[in-house]
Amino acid sequence: MNKFSSDAFLLGLKKAGINFVCYLPxxxxxxxxxxxxxxxxxxxxxxxxxxxxxxxxxxxxxxxKKPVMIMENSGINLACESLSRLITLHHMPxxxxxxxxxxxxxxxxxxxxxxxxKDVLTSLRxxxxxxxxxxxxxxxxxxxxKTMDGTRFPVxxxxxxxxx
Amino acid sequence: MMKRYEFLxxxxxxxxxxxxxxxxxxxxDWISLEPSDxxxxxxxxxxxxxxxxxLALALPRRRxxxxxxxxxxxxxxxxxxxxxxxRPSNLSVIVFDNELYEGVSKGEIxxxxxxxxxxxxxxxxxxxxxxxxxxxLKEFERRMSSVLRTKGTSLTNIKVDKGAMGVRGVYxxxxxxxxxxxxxxEELEKISIL
Numbered sequence: 001m002n003k004f005s006s007d008a009f010l011l012g013l014k015k016a017g018i019n020f021v022c023y024l025p026x027x028x029x030x031x032x033x034x035x036x037x038x039x040x041x042x043x044x045x046x047x048x049x050x051x052x053x054x055x056x057x058x059x060x061x062x063x064x065k066k067p068v069m070i071m072e073n074s075g076i077n078l079a080c081e082s083l084s085r086l087i088t089l090h091h092m093p094x095x096x097x098x099x100x101x102x103x104x105x106x107x108x109x110x111x112x113x114x115x116x117x118k119d120v121l122t123s124l125r126x127x128x129x130x131x132x133x134x135x136x137x138x139x140x141x142x143x144x145x146k147t148m149d150g151t152r153f154p155v156x157x158x159x160x161x162x163x164x
Numbered sequence: 165m166m167k168r169y170e171f172l173x174x175x176x177x178x179x180x181x182x183x184x185x186x187x188x189x190x191x192x193d194w195i196s197l198e199p200s201d202x203x204x205x206x207x208x209x210x211x212x213x214x215x216x217x218x219l220a221l222a223l224p225r226r227r228x229x230x231x232x233x234x235x236x237x238x239x240x241x242x243x244x245x246x247x248x249x250x251r252p253s254n255l256s257v258i259v260f261d262n263e264l265y266e267g268v269s270k271g272e273i274x275x276x277x278x279x280x281x282x283x284x285x286x287x288x289x290x291x292x293x294x295x296x297x298x299x300x301l302k303e304f305e306r307r308m309s310s311v312l313r314t315k316g317t318s319l320t321n322i323k324v325d326k327g328a329m330g331v332r333g334v335y336x337x338x339x340x341x342x343x344x345x346x347x348x349x350e351e352l353e354k355i356s357i358l
Contacts, residue, residue: 008248020221020222043221043222045217045221045250046244046246046249047246048242049242051210051240052214052242052243053214054219055210055211055215056214056215056217056221056246057218057221058215059214059218059219059221059222060218060219060221060222062204062215062218062219062222062346063218063219063221063223063349064222064223064353064355064356064357065222081208081210081293082208085207085211087343088337088338089337089338090339090340090341091338092342102174122192145250152358
């Protein structure tokens with residue numbers, strides 16, 4: 001990831017008031033993890049799977065934090081059960097940032113299943129966008145925050161390799 | 165073995181202004197004793213422990229109590245690692261281990277704790293040294309008097325007999341539970357969340 005993009009993530013998170021980060025590392029967003037862990041304005045929690053992370057974010061949100069779960073998009077598939085409870089039962093606005101593995105141009109065979117994450121979100125009626133330009137990273141996070149504030153609904157942003 | 169309700173009767177007068185995250189078959193019994201908005205009743209087996217960790221990290225000066233079950237912990241065993249890694253200074257986890265999936269099939273289907281799995285030992289293996297199993301009311305009372313007054317994370321696994329004694333089910337839906345709980349926290353902590 002280039003420096004402009006990694007800085008844009010950090011700036012976007014700060015502008016959106018995010019102060020609690022759960023993460024499970026993956027390759028494309030590696031620089032983001034490195035930056036947020038170093039930055040003392042975030043409480044950072046490494047989790048062992050994304051389902052735990054989403055539930056942990058729910059608890060943090062109820063305690064007044066503004067949480068984000070940063071992960072590979074396959075984590076959405078794994079966390080489907082927690083997400084369904086987040087949406088259908090409790091209506092909590094959790095931000096999710098994920099790589100867009102399996103996009104056109106991604107030649108890894110294993111990432112093709114990751115594309116299903118968008119179908120999972122569609123089924124759950126969770127709004128999402130794919131960000132393909134570095135210039136849109138910061139503003140997309142701020143816009144996601146606006147939607148969450150207005151709707152108390154989670155939002156997911158997928159970041160394509162071209163944006164990174 | 166004693167039923168869960170007998171242990172909860174001991175816990176109830178000790179929670180004071182703590183926040184409680186409760187799940188599984190514990191919900192009805194706990195709400196019978198403590199019908200407070202300071203309780204977040206979870207739907208779903210795996211949910212209480214990770215939610216309680218997040219809440220404890222967000223509110224480090226408030227005692228958080230998680231009331232979960234053997235089935236719930238077994239379904240989300242990985243959360244024990246995150247519990248041990250984060251080790252909030254204000255979190256008491258209580259596992260009611262009846263060795264059964266009590267909420268289904270009349271409580272006749274055993275969980276893996278009936279086959280030798282040891283939750284307190286697994287928590288220790290995850291890195292949480294303050295983790296024990298208790299079997300009697302006296303042991304539990306002594307344990308709670310200690311852990312609820314001490315900084316740190318603890319896990320108390322209680323071997324209980326099956327059977328609920330309080331109300332069955334939850335009388336509020338998930339959205340109402342969330343709003344009541346968060347409004348309660350806003351008032352308690354003098355902060356704005358919603």
